[in-house]
Amino acid sequence: xxxxxxxxxxxxxxxxxxxxxxxxxxxxxxxxxxxxxxxxxxxxxxxxxxxxxxxxxxxxxxxxxxxxxxxxxxxxxxxxxxxxxxxxxxxxxxxxxxxxxxxxxxxxxxxxxxxxxxxxxxxxxxxxxxxxxxxxxxxxxxxxxxxxxxxxxxxxx
Amino acid sequence: xxxxxxxxxxxxxxxxxxxxxxxxxxxxxxxxxxxxxxxxxxxxxxxxxxxxxxxxxxxxxxxxxxxxxxxxxxxxxxxxxxxxxxxxxxxxxxxxxxxxxxxxxxxxxxxxxxxxxxxxxxxxxxxxxxxxxxxxxxxxxxxxxxxxxxxxxxxxxxxxxxxxxxxxxxxxxxxxxxxxxxxxxxxxxxxxxxxxxxxxxxxxxxxxxxxxxxxxxxxxxxxxxxxxxxxxxxxxxxxxxxxxxxxxxxxxxxxxxxxxxxxxxxxxxxxxxxxxxxxxxxxxxxxxxxxxxxxxxxxxxxxxxxxxxxxxxxxxxxxxxxxxxxxxxxxxxxxxxxxxxxxxxxxxxxxxxxxxxxxxxxxxxxxxxxxxxxxxxxxxxxxxxxxxxxxxxxxxxxxxxxxxxxxxxxxxxxxxxxxxxxxxxxxxxxxxxxxxxxxxxxxxxxxxxxxxxxxxxxxxxxxxxxxxxxxxxxxxxxxxxxxxxxxxxxxxxxxxxxxxxxxxxxxxxxxxxxxxxxxxxxxxxxxxxxxxxxxxxxxxxxxxxxxxxxxxxxxxxxxxxxxxxxxxxxxxxxx
Numbered sequence: 234x235x236x237x238x239x240x241x242x243x244x245x246x247x248x249x250x251x252x253x254x255x256x257x258x259x260x261x262x263x264x265x266x267x268x269x270x271x272x273x274x275x276x277x278x279x280x281x282x283x284x285x286x287x288x289x290x291x292x293x294x295x296x297x298x299x300x301x302x303x304x305x306x307x308x309x310x311x312x313x314x315x316x317x318x319x320x321x322x323x324x325x326x327x328x329x330x331x332x333x334x335x336x337x338x339x340x341x342x343x344x345x346x347x348x349x350x351x352x353x354x355x356x357x358x359x360x361x362x363x364x365x366x367x368x369x370x371x372x373x374x375x376x377x378x379x380x381x382x383x384x385x386x387x388x389x390x
Numbered sequence: 391x392x393x394x395x396x397x398x399x400x401x402x403x404x405x406x407x408x409x410x411x412x413x414x415x416x417x418x419x420x421x422x423x424x425x426x427x428x429x430x431x432x433x434x435x436x437x438x439x440x441x442x443x444x445x446x447x448x449x450x451x452x453x454x455x456x457x458x459x460x461x462x463x464x465x466x467x468x469x470x471x472x473x474x475x476x477x478x479x480x481x482x483x484x485x486x487x488x489x490x491x492x493x494x495x496x497x498x499x500x501x502x503x504x505x506x507x508x509x510x511x512x513x514x515x516x517x518x519x520x521x522x523x524x525x526x527x528x529x530x531x532x533x534x535x536x537x538x539x540x541x542x543x544x545x546x547x548x549x550x551x552x553x554x555x556x557x558x559x560x561x562x563x564x565x566x567x568x569x570x571x572x573x574x575x576x577x578x579x580x581x582x583x584x585x586x587x588x589x590x591x592x593x594x595x596x597x598x599x600x601x602x603x604x605x606x607x608x609x610x611x612x613x614x615x616x617x618x619x620x621x622x623x624x625x626x627x628x629x630x631x632x633x634x635x636x637x638x639x640x641x642x643x644x645x646x647x648x649x650x651x652x653x654x655x656x657x658x659x660x661x662x663x664x665x666x667x668x669x670x671x672x673x674x675x676x677x678x679x680x681x682x683x684x685x686x687x688x689x690x691x692x693x694x695x696x697x698x699x700x701x702x703x704x705x706x707x708x709x710x711x712x713x714x715x716x717x718x719x720x721x722x723x724x725x726x727x728x729x730x731x732x733x734x735x736x737x738x739x740x741x742x743x744x745x746x747x748x749x750x751x752x753x754x755x756x757x758x759x760x761x762x763x764x765x766x767x768x769x770x771x772x773x774x775x776x777x778x779x780x781x782x783x784x785x786x787x788x789x790x791x792x793x794x795x796x797x798x799x800x801x802x803x804x805x806x807x808x809x810x811x812x813x814x815x816x817x818x819x820x821x822x823x824x825x826x827x828x829x830x831x832x833x834x835x836x837x838x839x840x841x842x843x844x845x846x847x848x849x850x851x852x853x854x855x856x857x858x859x860x861x862x863x864x865x866x867x868x869x870x871x872x873x874x875x876x877x878x879x880x881x882x883x884x885x886x887x888x889x890x891x892x893x894x895x896x897x898x899x900x901x902x903x904x905x906x907x908x909x910x911x912x913x914x915x916x917x918x919x920x921x922x923x924x925x926x927x928x929x930x931x932x933x934x935x936x937x938x939x940x941x942x943x944x945x946x947x948x949x950x951x952x953x954x955x956x957x958x959x960x961x962x963x964x965x
Contacts (some may be wrong), residue, residue, distance in 0.1 A: 296713035302535040
């Protein structure tokens with residue numbers, strides 16, 4: 234099962250390597266990872282989506298992360314009210330004729346065409362994983378040429 | 391899970407009131423002195439020349455080993471024997487990579503070691519400079535924490551943090567990598583009286599609610615046992631453990647790392663459990679209705695087959711590292727904190743003691759029925775040699791071991807009544823550990839007899855340290871149980887690979903002549919009646935001594951639980 238956890242870490246060189254190394258050394262799988270500075274530039278914020286086969290594995294992941302000296306605190310979003318978002322950039326085939334149809338699809342989502350050139354549109358969409366997945370299904374018929382997604386980020390209420 | 395830690399005191403000198411300029415190397419030496427470092431083990435090289443130049447004038451005792459691995463193991467052995475932080479020093483590149491086995495060893499056994507390595511100049515890092523290696527990268531998974539010092543101004547704080555992190559919580563090795571230009575740079579020295587590590591706060595006391603729950607279970611248990619590991623020794627909980635076990639009349643078994651945490655000669659002692667544990671310790675574990683684990687981690691050599699481990703037992707798990715809890719075995723009552731504090735909390739909370747009379751009777755029957763034993767016939771038996779070392783040293787020596795049969799026999803046939811007297815590579819299982827570790831232990835506890843119980847294979851993995859011992863008058867005694875084989879691997883080949891002894895037969899040097907060539911004493915023993923006199927002679931000689939005991943070549947370690955079996959399914963005519 235996939236879980237979203239966030240990790241506040243010291244903003245020092247090598248911290249990402251420590252976190253990534255911990256996952257690989259102990260055989261845990263990272264599904265996505267997003268790292269950024271916080272309001273305090275000395276602290277970074279990592280949002281990690283992990284595959285954990287059961288509660289015990291998730292518990293171990295959290296405990297092992299917490300053992301890293303550069304880790305300040307950990308939030309597990311699994312049982313917390315929270316909002317999750319990811320950003321997708323999607324390149325689709327789009328003739329002038331099809332453009333209104335695509336725009337019509339996008340009405341249901343937080344998304345828009347940000348560039349349209351030579352029969353190709355670049356769409357920017359924001360949403361949780363289900364919304365992005367659903368959007369991709371809806372865009373499939375037009376022909377998706379390329380897809381780039383950020384890792385998931387999350388915030389508690 | 392917000393964590394933070396403030397630290398004030400320590401064994402420190404008064405701070406300097408006026409600022410003065412110093413080089414990074416001088417600051418390092420000054421900081422080490424302030425941390426109470428009296429001795430270091432290591433090896434010089436291009437990237438640590440400024441440090442060695444300052445060591446030349448320092449009163450810190452420096453022991454030049456003959457290999458950096460020897461230095462890391464010696465620092466580890468020193469730490470285990472004294473409870474202080476062991477310090478080793480090596481140059482960049484190969485010097486640092488040679489330390490890594492020793493660092494990994496200290497990491498697996500939670501031993502406080504600070505490793506200092508030189509690094510190429512900061513502006514050369516990443517350029518594949520001569521003797522450059524990404525040492526913080528290499529050691530990241532085998533240290534509790536590590537640092538690359540990028541600014542000389544950070545050096546004092548980093549050294550302070552390194553000692554704090556290495557020696558507190560669940561201890562472990564910390565590596566500090568210092569580029570040459572940082573060692574050379576002149577800066578104002580400010581000693582940080584306090585360091586604050588935001589992400590580090592070990593829990594020291596057990597949660598009162600958990601203590602209450604544990605006491606409830608304890609009071610009504612019929613067949614309880616204590617299962618104690620290295621954490622009991624680290625936290626200095628041996629006295630509290632003894633008092634509690636005696637008051638509750640609960641028997642005690644231990645892991646390899648826990649030998650010495652409870653007196654081996656005590657009537658409540660069950661000996662070691664697990665793969666080569668005593669039959670009665672394993673039976674007691676499998677029949678127990680309550681296991682109180684103190685500073686142990688349910689390692690696979692202890693539990694055997696996990697799904698059949700201790701089927702009737704509730705488990706109370708006391709450990710300072712939350713990640714040790716419920717990692718392998720599902721625990722009923724976890725108590726996170728320092729073992730010594732928690733045993734004290736339990737002692738205070740307990741009002742009624744359990745009735746263990748029947749249980750102790752059962753155990754006493756097992757002890758009579760399945761004692762540790764060996765057939766004392768034919769050539770010299772290794773078990774006999776260790777028994778004789780035990781008698782000759784009145785059980786008061788520090789014993790270090792290598793890895794394999796020598797290690798298991800040392801657990802079985804020497805009784806450890808005091809903590810920090812049994813020193814062995816538990817987690818990593820490092821051949822070549824025992825001799826340099828003995829050296830470190832002897833440096834830390836010069837008043838003690840220190841014996842390395844070795845095999846003819848293991849001893850050759852760090853035999854170069856003979857020079858270090860002789861040159862520095864570190865008089866350790868080495869008992870080589872010489873069977874001409876890599877004994878433990880051969881035993882597995884005999885039992886599980888149809889006696890196909892694939893590359894386990896050894897060609898050995900003449901250990902007596904070898905010792906003599908270094909200026910040490912060598913004794914060869916081929917007959918049983920020569921065993922005791924040889925040990926007595928070794929003890930009376932003011933020198934490092936190698937005793938080459940030519941033992942029964944195909945003697946096995948029994949009892950033995952085959953890998954992956956339940957621990958009461960022992961082989962070796964014991965159960």
